[in-house]
Amino acid sequence: MPVRLPSVEQLAGIARSFGLSLSGDDLASFRDLMRGPIASCARLDALVEPKLPVKYARAPGYRPSAEENPYNAWYWKTDIPGAASGLLAGKKVAIKDNICVAGVPMMNGSQLLEGYVPEIDATVVSRILDAGGTIAGKAACEDLCFSGASHTCATGPIRNPHNVKHSAGGSSGGSAAAVAAGDVPMALGGDQGGSIRTPSSWCGIYGLKPTWGLVPTTGSMPISYSVDHCGPMGASTEDVARLLAVIAGHDGHDPRTQLARTDDYMGALGQGIAGLRVGVLKQGFGHPESDPEVDRMVRAAIDSLAGAGATICEVSVPMHYDGPHIWSGIILEGAAEMMLKGYGVGNNVAAYYPLSMQEAFARGMASRINDASETVKLVLLLGEYLHRHYHNRYHSKAQNLRVLLRDAYAQALGDVDILAMPTIPFTATLIPDADCPRDTYVDRALNMQANTCPFDVSGNPAFTLPCGRKHGLPVGLMLVGRHFEESRLIAAAAAFEAIGRRGER
Template identity: 90%
Template sequence: MTVRLPSIEQLKDISQTFGLALADDDLLSFRELMRGPIASCARLDRLVEPKLPVKYPRAPGYRPSSEENPYNAWYWKTEIKGASSGLLAGKSVAIKDNICVAGVPMMNGSQLLEGYVPEIDATVVTRILEAGGTIAGKAACEDLCFSGASHTSATGPILNPHNVKHSTGGSSGGSAAVVAAGDVPMALGGDQGGSIRTPSSWCGIYGLKPTWGLVPTTGSMPISYSVDHCGPMCASTEDVARLLTVIAGHDGLDPRTQLARTDDYLAALGKGLSGLRVGVLKQGFGHPESDPEVDRIARAAIDSLAATGATVSEVSIPMHYEGPHIWSGIILEGAAEMMLKGYGVGNNVAAYYPLSMQEAFARGMASRLNDASETVKLVLLLGEYLHRHYHNRYHSKAQNLRVLLRDAYDQALKDVDMLAMPTIPFTATPIPEPDCAREVYVDRALNMQANTCPFDVSGHPAFTIPCGRKDGLPVGLMLVGRHFEEARLIQAASAFEARKR
């Protein structure tokens, strides 16, 4: 790429956008003042930047046929083998398709990135390979991950293995479906509003959103810096503990991980529940959209924790009801600025930037934005409206209020070790018809997050575990702990899983 001085017409267009009253002589003067900075940009083009390492050989893989992919859950199949030994030896792992795997196509569920092939491995991918894992492929996801259901992906709806007429949940729907179908025991997901926990709950698997900053997102496409999380989605609690052990910890490139505190997650397995205090979150039940039977199943699961040795009491956190409003204020402008206008990477963060992904996404934004999902269009229009007409007020106020939300949970967690509630207030919804009204399309994508999105804002770890079924569809119980106390959640999940056997 060659950087050039702007033309007078280009500067005039920019000045008019911001209401600057500049004559042609002014513009010419500013143009001359830009020669030094533009020369620096030209020099940057000649310097060689560091790249994330690619340590294990691989073939590019292939797009699976419908016969091999009955739930439309795989975007791409591979077999990238890692080290000959390690904690994940013998384990195959699916990678959500917003995470870079070198030499393997990455679409992030969107036509805006169609045809892009990264040249880097994300940090979490390298760690999996170094631990002896095998990358089995890229799991399909929602269009730019902005949906909690599974009907917005550019490659078509992802089908729930328990009932193919129903959603897997999203945005990590492919990750949940390939684990639930038994294709792989482990997968990586991302979570900005519930995107690990919703599909894990609706597909009946184990899904852990770690504490914000515990797992690096280096080499992944974000939505919004302050709510981005990456974590394990697995067939068992033990597999969650194994995968989290491998991927957690500071990597030197994601500043969010500087304060990460890892733990011995495998040691938490099999410890039982004696002495653990569980707080039943009153506000996690009885939402207007709640299914009473889902509430009943979750309460029965909590009762079984008490029968296994935990101390159970009710906890009231009225601020929980404000969580979705605070989340909306953060993610709408955050996503519009970082994911869309920021060309998939944003700026002003001292982190690693995948330039090839940024450039590919910029081309897609320029040429294929009309092909984006209705949810992506909504986020762009509303986020930009709030930015232009309210000067980031609501994003800023929501960021300030997140402190109060976090503190409300922290205060309750002084008296109990974890909070418990239904993960999603209802079971998996039917996949809408292709010609459904936009209102149905959007509502079905975003109507399930009352209990999940507050913890993306507060950053607390949240673990969904399968706890029952209604009409053949899984129900999830969500356990929420103190920051960086994932081991306690794994301890409780392990005891619950053992009791079910």
């Protein structure tokens, strides 16, 4: 729609909202001063913006039936083949539904975006297709990705293939469930507080949150710029390494990737771990909500690495306990400003902005905000309260404290090569009833992130791998490394996976 000069009445309303005292003459004067900038907006409407490329032909796909989708893992099914050869040739990949695939509906788990069909391929999607992968569909996810469990998705709860009464984890629950069910060998997930690692841990698959800035998020719907990550999930360490090798690296549209350092992730699979120093993070165990049996299984898994040549010791990072508080300060206002008030894209970042997604989400915010999940409403209300009444103080202080948290982990990783701990302190929780109290709904969505969210703040790579089961539900071991040392984590995970295969013989 063409931009118009504001009316005096519109300017008066804006002035009142900021406490500005302006006379009618003042308002008319400011209105006249706006003619030049408004003319610039009109010129912008006439200019043609660049679009992310769409290189491969595709049909739009279809919404799968309940019979075809028993875990509600899929939002949309497709069959989009890429190049004839490449590292992913013959591999099917699920794409989390906060990532654009041209011509394929995208909902991001939310009724606020229902009906949107992007016209672009996200950078990671193009890279998968260029490497010979086939896009098998869009994996269902939580409402705007703001839940660590799997009951806030607008299309219904995503169910754990190991026990359908239990959560698949979130927000990348559909990606994890699709891999765990054997539908695909690998999937893309997103992680702002643990959303790759939580569902990977609870569904018993492998999931890697890369170093912040290693994998571009161009063409994805964010939550908060400084904690947004995109990464691989797979049925094996090799699947994760293969997908990471394809999607990692600098992207001119995403300034976070300017410092990205890639490595030979496939080569890391056979490196072994002789001499690897593994630090058991003291503060990763024994949380008030921790299951002692989960702690025991994870410690036993870590100890088994000694048989492959690693040395094991305990390390302490007391500030790990403050990680969730720092994360809360960053993400509450960050998400309210960027994801909600910023119409899914925010501003002031020199990046690519999917305008069609922004406009579709703005319409949803204006017409369907009451259809948002309780977690999204909580973030909007609390984030805006902190913004209006405390002037971004807590977001700013948390961003400043981020440096101390990052340095605390760096100091520990100066003495050891990787840190190890439980991914989630307990196994997958029951999916709450649809009519459960709001406090149960929200608590069940956000109660599991004590060990995961600090590393979204620090930006360290973190890899979860299955290490056992309790009552049939998987337990995850999380390995954390130095920035851009994903290869070391892959080598350790491959060694642990090999130990497990020997034990099964």
